[in-house]
Amino acid sequence: MRSLYTNSVDFGRLESHPPKIKRIHHVAYRCKDAKETVEFYQDVLNMDFQLAIAEDKVPSTKEPDPYMHVFLDAGMGNVLAFFELPNSPPISKDPATPDWVQHIAFEVEFPEDLLEVKYRAENYGLDVLGPINHTIFKSIYFFDPNGHRVEIAVNTRRNGDLERLNAVAWDMLEEWSQTKKAPRAAAWLHEKEFS
Numbered sequence: 001m002r003s004l005y006t007n008s009v010d011f012g013r014l015e016s017h018p019p020k021i022k023r024i025h026h027v028a029y030r031c032k033d034a035k036e037t038v039e040f041y042q043d044v045l046n047m048d049f050q051l052a053i054a055e056d057k058v059p060s061t062k063e064p065d066p067y068m069h070v071f072l073d074a075g076m077g078n079v080l081a082f083f084e085l086p087n088s089p090p091i092s093k094d095p096a097t098p099d100w101v102q103h104i105a106f107e108v109e110f111p112e113d114l115l116e117v118k119y120r121a122e123n124y125g126l127d128v129l130g131p132i133n134h135t136i137f138k139s140i141y142f143f144d145p146n147g148h149r150v151e152i153a154v155n156t157r158r159n160g161d162l163e164r165l166n167a168v169a170w171d172m173l174e175e176w177s178q179t180k181k182a183p184r185a186a187a188w189l190h191e192k193e194f195s
């Protein structure tokens with residue numbers, strides 16, 4: 001097994017591989033308003049509202065900080081969660097990171113689903129980018145009411161595409177690591193989008 005960390009961490013005393021992650025249990029983001037957020041994800045992305053957890057202090061750190069924690073069903077056991085924190089300053093973004101970078105992508109089954117979600121997001125008053133052609137998938141992008149960038153993707157890959165990409169992944173990473181210039185081995189992914 002190749003590892004990036006074998007030089008810096010002593011794994012000698014570990015006898016077996018680390019446990020395999022089953023899936024994402026939940027991801028948690030901050031929201032401005034829990035009710036508005038739940039309604040948005042319900043109306044635009046058809047996610048079911050699963051449960052709410054609310055406390056006056058934080059279970060992990062025991063800090064007093066009233067919060068509302070809401071959990072939405074993002075399909076196949078994936079859970080999208082949000083915290084509303086009335087006592088914290090308004091949400092601000094990392095000013096050094098471009099807006100397009102940090103995002104969460106959800107998969108839909110059919111290409112027409114992209115257009116349906118685009119229509120619903122626009123109907124909500126949002127600007128929607130795309131569909132953008134990444135060859136192995138197509139995506140639309142918008143910002144949710146909290147300013148989080150959301151991507152909706154539909155897989156459009158052909159047989160062999162993933163194997164072709166996987167075969168060059170380590171070489172691309174190594175080349176990038178040394179040159180900080182984009183390797184061209186997977187440039188075919190965006191040939192259509194950039195032409």
Ligand SMILES: [Fe+2]
Nearest residue numbers: 103104105151
């Ligand atoms: Fe993405």
